[in-house]
Amino acid sequence: MSEHDTFLAQAHDLLGERGLTQDPELVTPWLTDWRGRFTGRALALASPASTEEVAALVRLCATHGVPIVPQGGNSGMSGGATPDESGTTLLLSLRRMNKVRRFNLAAREITCDAGYVLQTLHETAAAEGLRFPLTLGGKGSATVGGLISTNAGGSQVLRHGSMRAQVLGLEAVLADGSIFNSLEHLKKDNRGFDLKQVLIGSEGTLGIVTAATLRLVPAIAERAVLWIGLAHIRDARRLLLQAEEMAADALEAFEVLPKHSLEAVLAYSPNARAPLGHAHEWHALIELVADRAAAERLPALAQELLESAFEQGLVEDAAIAQNEAQAEAFWALREEISPAERAIGPAMQHDISVPVARMANFVAEAVPEVERAFPGTRGIAFGHLGDGNVHFHVLAPEGARRGEWEAGEGKQVSAFVHDLVTSWHGSISAEHGIGQLKRDELVRLGDPVQLAMMQRIKQALDPQGLLNPGKLMPPSPHKLAPPGATA
Amino acid sequence: MSEHDTFLAQAHDLLGERGLTQDPELVTPWLTDWRGRFTGRALALASPASTEEVAALVRLCATHGVPIVPQGGNSGMSGGATPDESGTTLLLSLRRMNKVRRFNLAAREITCDAGYVLQTLHETAAAEGLRFPLTLGGKGSATVGGLISTNAGGSQVLRHGSMRAQVLGLEAVLADGSIFNSLEHLKKDNRGFDLKQVLIGSEGTLGIVTAATLRLVPAIAERAVLWIGLAHIRDARRLLLQAEEMAADALEAFEVLPKHSLEAVLAYSPNARAPLGHAHEWHALIELVADRAAAERLPALAQELLESAFEQGLVEDAAIAQNEAQAEAFWALREEISPAERAIGPAMQHDISVPVARMANFVAEAVPEVERAFPGTRGIAFGHLGDGNVHFHVLAPEGARRGEWEAGEGKQVSAFVHDLVTSWHGSISAEHGIGQLKRDELVRLGDPVQLAMMQRIKQALDPQGLLNPGKLMPPSPHKLAPPGATA
Numbered sequence: 021m022s023e024h025d026t027f028l029a030q031a032h033d034l035l036g037e038r039g040l041t042q043d044p045e046l047v048t049p050w051l052t053d054w055r056g057r058f059t060g061r062a063l064a065l066a067s068p069a070s071t072e073e074v075a076a077l078v079r080l081c082a083t084h085g086v087p088i089v090p091q092g093g094n095s096g097m098s099g100g101a102t103p104d105e106s107g108t109t110l111l112l113s114l115r116r117m118n119k120v121r122r123f124n125l126a127a128r129e130i131t132c133d134a135g136y137v138l139q140t141l142h143e144t145a146a147a148e149g150l151r152f153p154l155t156l157g158g159k160g161s162a163t164v165g166g167l168i169s170t171n172a173g174g175s176q177v178l179r180h181g182s183m184r185a186q187v188l189g190l191e192a193v194l195a196d197g198s199i200f201n202s203l204e205h206l207k208k209d210n211r212g213f214d215l216k217q218v219l220i221g222s223e224g225t226l227g228i229v230t231a232a233t234l235r236l237v238p239a240i241a242e243r244a245v246l247w248i249g250l251a252h253i254r255d256a257r258r259l260l261l262q263a264e265e266m267a268a269d270a271l272e273a274f275e276v277l278p279k280h281s282l283e284a285v286l287a288y289s290p291n292a293r294a295p296l297g298h299a300h301e302w303h304a305l306i307e308l309v310a311d312r313a314a315a316e317r318l319p320a321l322a323q324e325l326l327e328s329a330f331e332q333g334l335v336e337d338a339a340i341a342q343n344e345a346q347a348e349a350f351w352a353l354r355e356e357i358s359p360a361e362r363a364i365g366p367a368m369q370h371d372i373s374v375p376v377a378r379m380a381n382f383v384a385e386a387v388p389e390v391e392r393a394f395p396g397t398r399g400i401a402f403g404h405l406g407d408g409n410v411h412f413h414v415l416a417p418e419g420a421r422r423g424e425w426e427a428g429e430g431k432q433v434s435a436f437v438h439d440l441v442t443s444w445h446g447s448i449s450a451e452h453g454i455g456q457l458k459r460d461e462l463v464r465l466g467d468p469v470q471l472a473m474m475q476r477i478k479q480a481l482d483p484q485g486l487l488n489p490g491k492l493m494p495p496s497p498h499k500l501a502p503p504g505a506t507a
Numbered sequence: 508m509s510e511h512d513t514f515l516a517q518a519h520d521l522l523g524e525r526g527l528t529q530d531p532e533l534v535t536p537w538l539t540d541w542r543g544r545f546t547g548r549a550l551a552l553a554s555p556a557s558t559e560e561v562a563a564l565v566r567l568c569a570t571h572g573v574p575i576v577p578q579g580g581n582s583g584m585s586g587g588a589t590p591d592e593s594g595t596t597l598l599l600s601l602r603r604m605n606k607v608r609r610f611n612l613a614a615r616e617i618t619c620d621a622g623y624v625l626q627t628l629h630e631t632a633a634a635e636g637l638r639f640p641l642t643l644g645g646k647g648s649a650t651v652g653g654l655i656s657t658n659a660g661g662s663q664v665l666r667h668g669s670m671r672a673q674v675l676g677l678e679a680v681l682a683d684g685s686i687f688n689s690l691e692h693l694k695k696d697n698r699g700f701d702l703k704q705v706l707i708g709s710e711g712t713l714g715i716v717t718a719a720t721l722r723l724v725p726a727i728a729e730r731a732v733l734w735i736g737l738a739h740i741r742d743a744r745r746l747l748l749q750a751e752e753m754a755a756d757a758l759e760a761f762e763v764l765p766k767h768s769l770e771a772v773l774a775y776s777p778n779a780r781a782p783l784g785h786a787h788e789w790h791a792l793i794e795l796v797a798d799r800a801a802a803e804r805l806p807a808l809a810q811e812l813l814e815s816a817f818e819q820g821l822v823e824d825a826a827i828a829q830n831e832a833q834a835e836a837f838w839a840l841r842e843e844i845s846p847a848e849r850a851i852g853p854a855m856q857h858d859i860s861v862p863v864a865r866m867a868n869f870v871a872e873a874v875p876e877v878e879r880a881f882p883g884t885r886g887i888a889f890g891h892l893g894d895g896n897v898h899f900h901v902l903a904p905e906g907a908r909r910g911e912w913e914a915g916e917g918k919q920v921s922a923f924v925h926d927l928v929t930s931w932h933g934s935i936s937a938e939h940g941i942g943q944l945k946r947d948e949l950v951r952l953g954d955p956v957q958l959a960m961m962q963r964i965k966q967a968l969d970p971q972g973l974l975n976p977g978k979l980m981p982p983s984p985h986k987l988a989p990p991g992a993t994a
Contacts, residue, residue: 127862127863127864173697177695182695194960198959199956200956201956202957204932205862205863206860206861207860207894207896208660208669208860208896209934209936209937210657210658210660210708210937210940211935211949212708212709212710212941212949212961212979213705213708213713213960213961213964214671214704214705214707214708217704218704218705220701221697221699221700223699226700261613268725268801373694374693375614375691375693376692376694377611377613377614407695408694408695409695445691447693447695447696447697448698449696449698450696451695451697452697453697454697454699466698466699467688469686470687470689470699472685473700474699477700477705477964480964481963492699
């Protein structure tokens with residue numbers, strides 16, 4: 021019996037028929053990432069049913085030196101949950117662990133397994149007059165464990181923060197099979213390092229998240245959705261400041277879309293309608309929300325915000341959604357940008373951030389800079405202006421061949437965009453993580469001191485390198501910067 | 508020349524006359540902690556003037572194997588900034604680094620050196636119509652670096668969170684003298700581990716904080732301070748839930764005081780007046796605040812909250828401060844508890860937390876349990892009920908001798924209280940940190956998996972063990988828990 025056969029036999033004994041499979045029909049769908057960019061192979065697919073099973077399995081892997089790729093809903097954007105092509109790694113799905121462990125209504129806290137799906141979490145909270153304040157496109161498949169491991173973002177970060185801000189407690193299995201348990205939420209606890217913070221956003225390279233305690237907030241009683249036409253992206257920045265000043269905690273989202281994105285959606289989606297009568301260079305999509313206590317004042321607040329923006333000459337035209345259907349229609353324009361653009365032709369997509377105050381200037385300067393450097397391309401920036409995070413897409417020149425362009429000039433475009441963002445002190449991954457997609461770019465552009473710290477922590481907590489190898493961390497120990505090197 | 512002499516000569520060359528001293532008059536005041544519990548010795552007192560000087564000094568220390576004790580305002584509660592008695596460590600003060608580096612009004616962000624004093628930060632923010640939403644007793648001396656290294660708390664954590672929640676960016680010198688720099692605030696950044704989180708609250712054992720970017724919030728335009736008489740601590744819990752429901756983000760503080768504490772303050776402080784006509788077993792001190800936009804509605808909100816609490820029979824009596832002087836007087840009653848109790852006699856003080864929902868029950872059960880176990884003692888719990896954090900003081904039996912009792916029965920009392928808190932899944936250090944005061948208790952009661960993780964991270968980032976030795980971390984490598992051990 022080979023080492024792998026021994027391991028598989030023992031894993032089968034541990035997890036049973038439902039917990040371990042090599043059946044290609046069951047395994048193959050999980051070997052390609054959501055965007056279809058990466059495909060790997062796996063020794064088997066393990067689906068443990070409890071934290072104890074995960075722990076025992078990890079111990080078994082450690083004994084036999086079998087690397088592990090943890091996977092939640094397989095809806096990540098950077099290939100972080102897809103194994104490599106060696107076929108020697110175990111794909112470990114957390115999807116069978118999908119129960120609520122505890123729901124504390126008064127404290128507005130819910131403890132659930134890693135495999136609990138975001139959409140289900142939304143529904144569970146809503147049934148009790150509460151909500152979980154983070155949402156994103158893949159909510160039907162994204163799991164709590166995956167959201168935590170990637171520190172997921174979305175369109176509500178402006179007010180509520182990323183996934184990190186929602187995590188009150190965490191349970192994870194470490195590389196040696198020991199169980200880290202800080203599920204009990206203590207609002208104040210200064211017994212040393214806040215270890216859960218190290219695990220959040222570590223993309224499964226330091227531990228496998230098995231459960232979490234999450235915060236919930238009161239349900240929205242009223243919302244006001246505004247669609248605003250603007251002459252310039254810099255006016256959007258001024259409008260954002262005005263909205264923050266006037267609406268404070270009521271400001272739930274502040275998104276921007278250029279003319280090109282709206283036109284693309286109108287051309288692509290038969291039901292889409294332009295909310296305003298005339299064309300504008302830029303659009304802002306603003307959502308204000310209120311819970312029961314503040315609901316009454318919300319319509320007046322939305323009105324006052326618009327009036328003040330008009331008075332200051334920030335706004336060319338504007339509409340407030342008159343009902344829920346119209347509000348949904350405004351949001352649909354935002355959400356269909358990506359498919360609408362994909363229909364146009366090949367493009368390189370970049371999920372980037374710079375300091376919030378500088379994002380408008382960045383967009384204003386970076387778009388023409390990219391278009392100059394790569395004649396015929398078109399730069400499009402849209403998204404979460406309020407977070408200093410835009411999706412910066414570069415459309416290929418007309419006639420470019422899909423597949424070919426991305427692998428050729430497209431790669432140069434991405435390196436150019438990442439260089440530009442880095443020179444603006446920004447991030448080459450605002451919300452999608454590093455995974456395998458951006459690992460080499462992180463090594464190329466990351467701060468050497470920080471890369472060395474990460475490498476040392478990885479080495480300390482996973483000395484065998486068995487947790488999600490090839491993701492996030494450079495493949496071989498990164499050299500520590502020479503003493504005194506600064507960022 | 509001895510190794511120490513060589514080191515001192517080189518350090519002197521590096522830092523100059525103002526930057527390095529062995530003069531006992533200058534050094535001695537900093538060798539005893541604020542509460543006078545710990546006194547140590549030091550090779551010298553270094554006061555570098557810049558991050559680069561700190562980095563060069565740390566490299567020098569690494570070369571010569573000289574341990575470093577970083578120190579801010581020396582107002583910590585757990586001896587974390589006091590050197591041991593060996594006389595071989597360098598005391599490194601950050602107080603000379605006390606400048607604002609950048610103040611971004613529109614973004615409400617301030618970047619300042621580690622030695623910037625909290626009180627000055629408050630004044631700087633207030634001058635621009637903003638505020639820094641964290642305060643505590645030692646604000647006249649506490650520094651930004653110390654607040655970050657200890658993840659300081661205070662009475663505004665309920666709404667704004669601990670120091671961790673205020674830190675948008677961080678700069679620190681690591682054990683090898685390299686400079687970690689993430690001062691630039693990116694609202695979204697998923698380029699791997701959030702390394703600044705590892706440094707926050709690590710009490711100088713992983714790096715020396717040299718600067719930080721902090722968030723500011725709008726200034727308070729209006730506040731309502733309520734003093735409420737209650738029959739039982741469990742009514743305080745219900746009142747807290749009611750206040751959270753009705754006041755939401757306006758709820759700035761929720762403190763509780765038992766009858767004994769109020770009586771102690773009234774006996775101790777000649778200017779103190781009882782806010783209510785009759786005696787009550789418990790009191791709640793509630794502060795509601797509003798910025799300019801919400802100021803108008805605040806008095807009505809305070810009134811409604813009280814009415815609803817009366818209707819539900821939660822409250823025996825209540826007063827709303829009629830002016831700023833009265834509001835200050837209410838708060839003074841809370842702030843003078845500690846000196847008032849010290850005047851009574853010896854006591855053991857415990858800074859503890861349990862899950863917020865269980866704190867009222869904990870107090871109701873733990874006080875009689877301690878008093879039964881140690882006849883003649885008196886248990887007093889007061890403080891931040893809204894954070895699940897109380898200061899749990901146990902007063903010595905009458906006639907106990909100061910100094911003697913604390914070292915004898917007092918020690919047993921503390922172990923008993925810590926055991927009790929641990930069995931309630933709470934923390935033996937809610938906001939004061941571990942330092943040298945609670946290090947052995949952390950080793951005794953801490954989760955072995957978490958202690959092992961901390962030890963491994965410490966070993967990875969400070970392999971020579973030069974940063975604040977003897978604090979927080981157990982003195983020798985803590986054994987990793989056997990695989991599969993759970994918390």
